[in-house]
Amino acid sequence: MKLKDLGYTDNLEQFRREEVPGNLETGRVVAEHKERYIVKTIQGEFEAEITGNMRFSAGSREDFPVVGDWVALAVYDSDLAIVHKIFPRFSMIKRQAAGQSGEVQIMAANIDYALLVQAVDRDFNINRLERYLTICYSSKVSPVIVLTKTDLVNERRVDEITANLKSRVKDVPVVAVSNETRAGYERLKKMIEKGTTWCMLGSSGVGKSTLLNNLSGRAVMKTGAVSQSTNKGRHVTSHRELVILEGGGILIDNPGMREVGLADTAGGLETTFDIIVRLSQHCKFKDCTHTSETGCSVREAVEKGELDKSSYVNYLKMEREKSHFESTVAERRKKEKGFGKMLKDYNKKDIKQRRG
Numbered sequence: 001m002k003l004k005d006l007g008y009t010d011n012l013e014q015f016r017r018e019e020v021p022g023n024l025e026t027g028r029v030v031a032e033h034k035e036r037y038i039v040k041t042i043q044g045e046f047e048a049e050i051t052g053n054m055r056f057s058a059g060s061r062e063d064f065p066v067v068g069d070w071v072a073l074a075v076y077d078s079d080l081a082i083v084h085k086i087f088p089r090f091s092m093i094k095r096q097a098a099g100q101s102g103e104v105q106i107m108a109a110n111i112d113y114a115l116l117v118q119a120v121d122r123d124f125n126i127n128r129l130e131r132y133l134t135i136c137y138s139s140k141v142s143p144v145i146v147l148t149k150t151d152l153v154n155e156r157r158v159d160e161i162t163a164n165l166k167s168r169v170k171d172v173p174v175v176a177v178s179n180e181t182r183a184g185y186e187r188l189k190k191m192i193e194k195g196t197t198w199c200m201l202g203s204s205g206v207g208k209s210t211l212l213n214n215l216s217g218r219a220v221m222k223t224g225a226v227s228q229s230t231n232k233g234r235h236v237t238s239h240r241e242l243v244i245l246e247g248g249g250i251l252i253d254n255p256g257m258r259e260v261g262l263a264d265t266a267g268g269l270e271t272t273f274d275i276i277v278r279l280s281q282h283c284k285f286k287d288c289t290h291t292s293e294t295g296c297s298v299r300e301a302v303e304k305g306e307l308d309k310s311s312y313v314n315y316l317k318m319e320r321e322k323s324h325f326e327s328t329v330a331e332r333r334k335k336e337k338g339f340g341k342m343l344k345d346y347n348k349k350d351i352k353q354r355r356g
């Protein structure tokens with residue numbers, strides 16, 4: 001095992017030489033559970049915690065390691081290792097933390113590509129794909145669309161879906177596979193180059209675990225039978241993982257990532273819907289929302305049939321979601337700031353009083 005097999009790059013090595021003390025090991029986080037991390041190095045796997053100082057000075061979730069992170073750690077024995085530093089991340093998949101509005105959670109780091117998995121039977125939905133694309137573009141992860149369960153429909157239906165997709169989603173590779181017959185696997189395997197890191201985004205039951213098991217060449221995760229009535233897999237993957245595939249690719253898969261929403265999608269919407277962005281430069285009003293304004297080029301294009309109506313509707317919906325998210329973040333920051341100031345004023349008063 002070399003660090004390169006885990007996805008180590010020259011950039012990371014340069015950072016290590018410049019910024020990491022020589023007595024520390026380099027490793028990659030392959031699993032995380034309640035602030036305990038499984039870190040893989042050339043010597044094996046270690047269970048690690050972060051230094052007290054790292055925890056104390058952490059400003060947000062971003063300051064804690066996540067699956068996919070490269071870290072510098074001190075190894076004491078097989079059970080004890082301490083993470084001292086997180087290497088700079090080149091990509092991050094984030095999502096809105098459940099329950100806490102505006103709080104962002106990082107699901108994984110340093111991912112090169114994402115497999116956007118949808119089944120061609122009942123799950124297929126272009127709006128959802130546009131959502132995944134937006135997540136990819138804002139996370140600096142390159143998307144590849146994978147259509148699964150092609151054995152369940154006839155060839156014509158697969159061609160129809162592919163053509164439909166390509167007319168709406170430009171410049172993204174589309175691979176159609178069957179996890180049953182393994183049709184399409186050769187093409188997919190060729191795309192997954194050695195040392196590159198991948199993740200999967202897709203709804204429950206579309207065949208992600210089956211795909212991962214087949215690509216890894218060993219049983220990594222149990223897959224459950226789909227219940228006929230709901231078309232949903234019963235089994236839900238239970239913990240985070242980073243797996244090295246047969247062909248040398250690296251796949252990160254964890255349940256949280258399977259539920260990513262539109263958190264911090266700076267730039268993502270614009271890339272996914274770049275046609276809309278280009279059209280909007282011709283709108284009469286600079287701040288046109290493309291809903292009811294006069295002289296709106298976007299709506300004009302929809303009316304003329306030059307812009308797909310459902311793509312337009314999906315854009316408006318995601319734009320609203322994004323604004324909602326941004327305003328909750330802004331509100332939270334304001335509250336935090338207010339609280340911080342109150343605390344400071346209180347402390348000042350307190351000090352004055354104590355000094356008399």
Ligand SMILES: Nc1nc2c(ncn2[C@@H]2O[C@H](COP(=O)(O)OP(=O)(O)OP(=O)(O)O)[C@@H](O)[C@H]2O)c(=O)[nH]1
Pocket residue numbers: 148149150151152177178179180202203204205206207208209210211222223224225226233234235236237258
């Ligand atoms: N016919 C057919 N069935 C498939 C295919 N891929 C997966 N399945 C079946 O669909 C069910 C769900 O597959 P999983 O791999 O568990 O789906 P998943 O996306 O990992 O689901 P979660 O773990 O819930 O996220 C299983 O019963 C699989 O055997 C396929 O290409 N063709």
Ligand SMILES: [Zn+2]
Pocket residue numbers: 280283284288289290291293295296297298299
């Ligand atoms: Zn407009």
